[in-house]
Amino acid sequence: MSLLEQLNQQQLEAVTCVDRHLRIIAGAGSGKTRVVTTRIAYLIEQCHIYPNKILAITFTNKAAREMKERVEGFLGDTAQAVMISTIHSFCVRLLREDILVHGYPRNFTILDADDQRSILRDAYKQLQVDVKTYSYHRVLSYISNNKTNFIDANSALARANYEGERIMANVYAFYEKRLAEMFGLDFDDLLIFTYHILKEHVEVRKKWQRRFAYLHVDEFQDVDMLQYQIIKMLVKEDSYLCVVGDPDQTIYTWRGAQVDIIMNFEKDFPHSHTVILNENYRSTQPILQASNELIKNNRNRIEKELFTRNESDERIVHFTAMDDYNEPIWVAGKILSLHHNGVKYRDIAVLYRSNYLSRGLEKALLDQHIPYRIYGGVRFYDRAEIKDALSYLRLLAPKVEGDDKELFKNLAVKRIINLPKRGIGAKTLETLEQEAAVKDTNMYEILKQGGFGKGKAKESIAKFVEVIEASRSCVDTISIDQLLSKVLEDSGYMEMLRNDAEIERLENLKELISDIANYVENNPDGSLLDYLQEISLYSDKEDLDNGEFVQLMTIHAAKGLEFDRVFVYSLCDGIFPNERSINEGGQQALEEERRLAYVAFTRAKKQLFLSDSYGYSYVLDKLKTTSRFVKEIPQDCLQEVGAKPRNSFASDVDTYQGSGFSSLGNTTDEAIEHTSKKKGKIRKGDLVVHDVFGEGIVIKLEGELAVIAFDKKYGIRKILATHASLHKK
Ligand code: ATP
Ligand code: MG
Secondary structure (H helix, E strand, O other): OHHHHOOOHHHHHHHHOOOOOEEEEEOOOOOHHHHHHHHHHHHHHOOOOOHHHEEEEEOOHHHHHHHHHHHHHHHHHHHHHOEEEEHHHHHHHHHHHHHHHHOOOOOOEEOOHHHHHHHHHHHHHHHOOOOOOOOHHHHHHHHHHHHHOOOOHHHHHHHOOOHHHHHHHHHHHHHHHHHHHOOEEOHHHHHHHHHHHHHHOHHHHHHHHHHOOEEEEOOHHHOEHHHHHHHHHOOOOOOEEEEEEOHHHOOOHHHOEOOHHHHOHHHHOOOOEEEEEOEOOOOOHHHHHHHHHHHOOOOOOOOOOOEOOOOOOOOEEEEEEOOOOHHHHHHHHHHHHHHHOOOOHHHEEEEEOOHHHHHHHHHHHHHOOOOEEEOOOOOHHHOHHHHHHHHHHHHHOOOOOOOOOOOHHHHHHHHHOOOOOOOOOHHHHHHHHHHHHHOOOOHHHHHHHOOOOOHHHHHHHHHHHHHHHHHHOOOOOOOHHHHHHHHHHHOOHHHHHHHOOOHHHHHHHHHHHHHHHHHHHHOOOOOHHHHHHHHHHHHHHHHOOOOOOEEEEEOHHHOOOOEEEEEEOOOEOEEOOEHHHHHOOHHHHHHHHHHHHHHHHOOEEEEEEEEEEOOEEOOOOEEOOEOHHHHOOOHHHEEEEEOOOOOOOHHHHHHHHHHHHHHHOOOOHHHHHHHHHHOOOOOOOOEEEEOOOEEEEEEEEEOOEEEEEEOOOOOEEEEEOOOOOEEEO
């Protein structure tokens, strides 16, 4: 059977082990995710398990989408019935069905970060708390920490040791009360409520247990205790749990992930079977060898050795630029030359430790006209939810003289008619498009005339038109941002995202709305059409998009993904590994950074490029050196190019002093330490979070001020280092 033919012996064993709990532990690229998807197909096709009896939990929405696609590849439409989702989306589903037992209505509200802040704002007002002393970020993490450890507001108050804690506990109490009044759940609550319901309501637990015969959890090494408790409660005596993970890729311990959970799996699930996969199918020999050698430097790990049969002469290229201006230029140049040699842009990824690092890269790529996309980041008008929102707006646009047909509305209709799901099938859409063409008008006009479609589809089309028309009648009376909020709420689009816990998408939409509010402010006479026209300058370009772009992302976002050619950018000590892991975090923090490097290197299939730069770093406020992670790679895997061979930095300092860096001659590490210590907690090189500007990195300290590089939008800012809105990450 072709399904199983493509597997090696261990993979086959894992796929066909269907009568016991199963743990698959294996290094990167060994086919863990592939085993899960194949196993799902095998269960359905060979063991005749109903698809809806199978659950698979993954780590991110993107991973869930990819897993669904892979299963669809095997099974076609049958795959639809398999439940593949993140743990948060799963909890939302469970709660929508069963939250009643907890005294909450099914249409509970899911709160996002903005909602949380607005509750805190009220709390601060009422309790007279000063936001300068108690920043939202700090109090929200305080609340989250307590909640996920099952410490309620009363207990938190009882435990409070000093005035500040008492104040935060009071805010916590206010926050919880407000949430309860509005039947609101924050993201922690999704897990906590699910946990309580499953634990305390046997009938609900049994119902959900009965629902699944086979449960799978991918990326199990990054599961935290609360998530694990929920998963455990879903397993009944005769259902089977399959967990898949790689302890060397645990990169979320800072958020509570516990690698012990996968290591001790057998204690909770005796008689379970463990399969170890040791052949890597993703990467070439030099890439794999380098990754293996790198991760061996972690002391706190279980030895395992992956091998590959993908021989290659292509060594890992390591480039050190003279300074950080030239590093991204080299990357861009290399990408161009790869592209000229036939490599598709989409098969190239550039990975970095922190978001702020993309700035230099973006500039170099733009200069070279290399199309790129930042995954989880800046390329705003590219994102699906933004296009969806703009499509809704397009439907609201009034007719322009001379454009009676308004055919541009066809695209908009096609894009959003089923967002949220309205049960309008491909066939119906096809008929609609034909009818519009025959009648020489656009699809929305046909819908508006009424009576289109059959049965349920007909009903939901009528509702859809009603929503659009209601908003349309407000075009002249409310502002464009209000209009967009209205149509996205009324249409159920926002609710759809909230239900799926699509935090990032919701944030993007909020950003779009605030962007439009800005536009309205600056163009008081601007009409909806004017706005759409202006925006089309950005989005039209994207419409031509053929998927040909280089992908930029943080390493955390690259988890589980693979690319032909991977660049890991800015591998300087202090940046990656970050300063804190070197100076304060101890062995554990450094080992987590190393695991992150292991994740980064093992994303590459064919070629891996590592880059760093010498010269003075504003971020570190000192001369840079190549990351220790590069030095941990065996010499024979590496091809050194660029400024100078590694490890030769010390003898080259003169060169730098002679080339404009002489003023730095007496900047010793010791001096830097000294000054930064005097400034209290925040130090150069620290990753910080500001309540308004978000994540940033401390470039240097000037007196009481910290000079911080934030995301592009906010740029470099000077902020009082002791300011309450500022926190170390
Ligand atoms: P990660 O730890 O990064 O999540 P993984 O262990 O989940 O990696 P997969 O993504 O499942 O690995 O597989 C890595 C690559 O190897 C994929 O392209 C997959 O299709 C391929 N692969 C896995 N097993 C085989 C096999 N037996 N034959 C051919 N290709 C395989
Ligand atoms: Mg995987």
